[in-house]
Amino acid sequence: MGFLEVRDLKVHYPIRGGVLNRVQDHVKAVDGVNLSIESGKTYGLVGESGSGKTTIGKTIIGLEKATSGKILYEGEDVTNKARSRNKKFENYNKDIQMIFQDATSSMNPKKRIIDVMSEPMRNYFNYTPQETKKRVADLLEIVGMNAEAMYKYPHEFSGGQRQRIGVARAVASDPKLIIADEPTSALDLSVQAQVLNFMRRIQKEYDLSYLFISHDLGVVQHMSDDIAIMHRGRFVEQGSKEEIYKNPQHIYTKRLLSAIPDMDPTTRAAHKVERQRVEAEYDAQETDYYDPKGRVYDLQRYDEEHYVALKPEEPNASLQNENVNTGGGN
Amino acid sequence: MAVERSLLEVNNLETGFRFGDVYHNAVDDVSLTLENNEILAIVGESGCGKSTLATSIMGLHDPKNTEIKGEVIYKDLNLLDLNEKLYNRIRGNDIGMIFQDPLGSLNPLMTIYNQISESLEYHSDLNEEQRRARVLELLNQVGIPRPEQIMKNYPHELSGGMRQRVVIAIALANKPPVIIADEPTTALDVTIQAQILDLMVDIQDETGSGIILITHDLGVVAETADRVAVMYAGQIVEEAPVEELFANPKHPYTRSLLNSIPHELEDDDDELHVIHGTVPSLQKLPRKGCRFAPRIPWIPEDSHEENPVLHEISPNHKVRCTCWKHFHFEGEDE
Structure with a gap:
């Protein structure tokens, strides 16, 4: 049991059309996904563009609304309660932070770094100005930057430095989980x-968990303990x-x-x-792995810590003689 | 110089951008050759001058704020001496170009057919019927399904991978002997990237063109290139056949870059290699001495050359400066 549980999460967007602009269909960006996040671990979420991986991250942090399903934080139902002003959900808001792909647009260009970074502290802690300054300096130090950087503006930094500031800001509220959406x-x-x-390094120091969203399989392999592969809004495979x-x-x-x-x-x-052999196999066997509507099947336990979305009834015959290692890149 | 001339020769190319009244070279004294039937990869990080090199060869720079010196020799012709009108006859006909962003290089208001046949209209004497046949042939060649229908579509109706195939079809339309591809797969998903790279290699096998492939992705280089030039701060720092470069990298920059590729961790304290410092800006770039020296401060100063040049250390393997002989990673023994 993790401190954060995502249960059968669905995020559907309506497609409107016709004369009366009625809802005609839905885009199923996320369609029944389960996640359990334990402390100190990194969960890689991999998929191609449009697979719904970013939507999961955004829904957990409250930037998108869940259509159905539950998000439980420390056993409490917090679905669509992120950004709530209710004191009851304060911990949830504080403990889950996000790092974005584009560090430039995730910072207010008119604010100095100290203002950018002290905002989460103002929201959740009662620091005096001296304490804030000290804390910002400490945070900058753990991402390898000078304390003087706090008086500069975002545009004065290089892309890598800005992303490090983004990491430091996410850590500022002392969170338990950081959702990193294509951070590099x-x-x-x-x-x-x-x-x-x-x-x-920060993960080790603060016992953080990461939900690491990326399309880059090399980076995910480097960072993650557990990996989920996403396609068409669902997990096709999940495991260590x-x-x-x-x-x-x-x-x-x-x-x-x-x-790769x-x-x-x-x-x-x-x-x-x-x-090319795997590609041909994919084209030939697509119907064995997706239902007639093209939906990914439900995950089934394949092994300890390994779940695969396979056709429910008869086990796939081609699987037995199909144990070729496709190679993991570098 | 060999009697037989290369397909394309770049000699001592310098491209400077104007800042106030001073020109700063983004490409600094680059020489390279491209042969028939070869993929030459130019690899480097952002700001190293690799795209500037491509636009200089194609003459696509802004003449008011850019100063170009040196030679680009194609068929005994120095392209840099050509006026715009003559250049236009070379572009698209002799040199095809593929850009990173397929949506940006296609006209949203023209059908796929019109975009491809435009280049044929401009450069060839084919009549309408022949052009149509050629467009169909090209769409087939780049692996577009149902070409008859697709050529009536507009760019926004196609997926990213399909658009990039159309861009490649346009570049190939007049069977150019030289193709310059600037980050052709960077905006695509890995599975689509693999398909596009296969396509480029197949086309090159068929047509025997020379391709200059500009990329930041070492994986793409390893998969496609025959020869590699590594650029840092406007200069080529290492040049070698692809197998040699990956098996036996010599320049400190190449070695550092290969070492910072994310890999599976050996233990919990395993970290990726980080190159010390940052790439200097164009204005602050030291124009004397080894440009990589500030990034490897633990290497004694006297290992660098005063005016580093490319040395051929083994057949076809060139390395700039002499610091590679003494290079070791920080904290490691020499």
Whole structure:
């Protein structure tokens, strides 16, 4: 049991049309997803664009409304209660924070860093100005920045520095879970390495959990303990990092893993053959892994700590002779 | 210089951008060659000058604020001497270009058919019927299903991967011997990226064109390139065949970059390699000495050359400066 539980979460958006602008259909951005988040662990959420991974993060933090399903925080139902002014939900608001992909637009350009970072503190703690300043300096230090940085404006920093400030701000309210939505996708390789290192250091220091949302399978492998692969608003596979990367079962996971560029140019040809084989298999077997409407099946227990969305009745015959490792990239 | 000329030769190219009255070089003394039937990858981080290099070759810079020196030789012609009218005959016909953002490089008000046939109309004498046949052939070649219908569509009706295929079809329309692709897959999902890269390699096999592939993604390089040039701060710091570069990287920058790729952790304290400091801005860039020296301060100053040049350390493997001989990561023994 984790401190945060997401149960059968659905987020549907209405499609309106026709003469009377009636609701004609729904886009099922998230369609029945379960998550359990324990402290100190990192959960990777992987999927291609449009798979609904960002919507899950936004719904947990209250930027989107859940259509149905529950979010439980410490056993209490907090669904759609984020951003509530009710004192009862104060802890939930304080304990869950978010880091965005674009650090520039997530900071007010007219505010200095000290103002940007002290806002969560003002909301949740009664610090004196001296205490605030001290705390901001401490936070900047843990992301490797000078205390003088607090008097500058966001535009005075490079992209990597701004993202580190974004991380520091998320930590300011002393949260338990940080939802990181593509935190390094806009950054160069060497800058990304720096941000990821700081995120891991902070995690150890504060016993934080991360919900790490990314399309980059290499970064997710580096950061996560547990991984969920998303497609069409549902999880196709969920499990420990080792299981997902070394022993993928769902055809979509295999396809995704085989598409990661291989860092060894000498095995290029073999990798390409394997990738195209998986691609062909995906096209041929799509109906075995998705119901007639194209919906992903419910997750089933495949192994300890490994769940796969497979057809309910007969076990898939092709699975037994299909234990080829599709390779996890680098 | 070899008797046989390369397909494309860039000699001592310098591209400077104007800040006030001073020009600062974003591309600084870059020389490279592209052969037929070859994919040359140019890899580097943002701001290293790789895209500026591409726009300089294509003559797409803003002439008021840009100063270009050096030579770009194609078929015994220095492209930099051409006027706009002559350049337009080269662009699209001899050199095709593929940009990162397919939506930005397609006209939203033109059908797919019109966009592709526009280039044919401009550069070839094909009549309407022949153009139509060629457009269909191209759409088939880039793997677009139902080309007959798709060519009547507008760009917004297609997915990102399909749009990028259309952009590639436009670039290929006149069978250009040279193709410059600037981050062609950066905006795409990995599965689509894999398809587009396969497509580019297949097309190159078929047509024998030379492709300059500009990217920041080392995975893309490893999957497609024949030869790689690594750029840092406007200069090529290392150039080698792809197998050699990944197996035997020499320049400190290349080695640092390869070391900061996210990987599976060995233990809890395992950290990614971080390159010390930041890339200097164009105005503050030191124009003398090894440009990477400030990022590796633990390497003694005398290991660097005073005026670093590219040295051929083994056949076809060139490295700038001499600091690579003494380089070791911080905290490691030499």
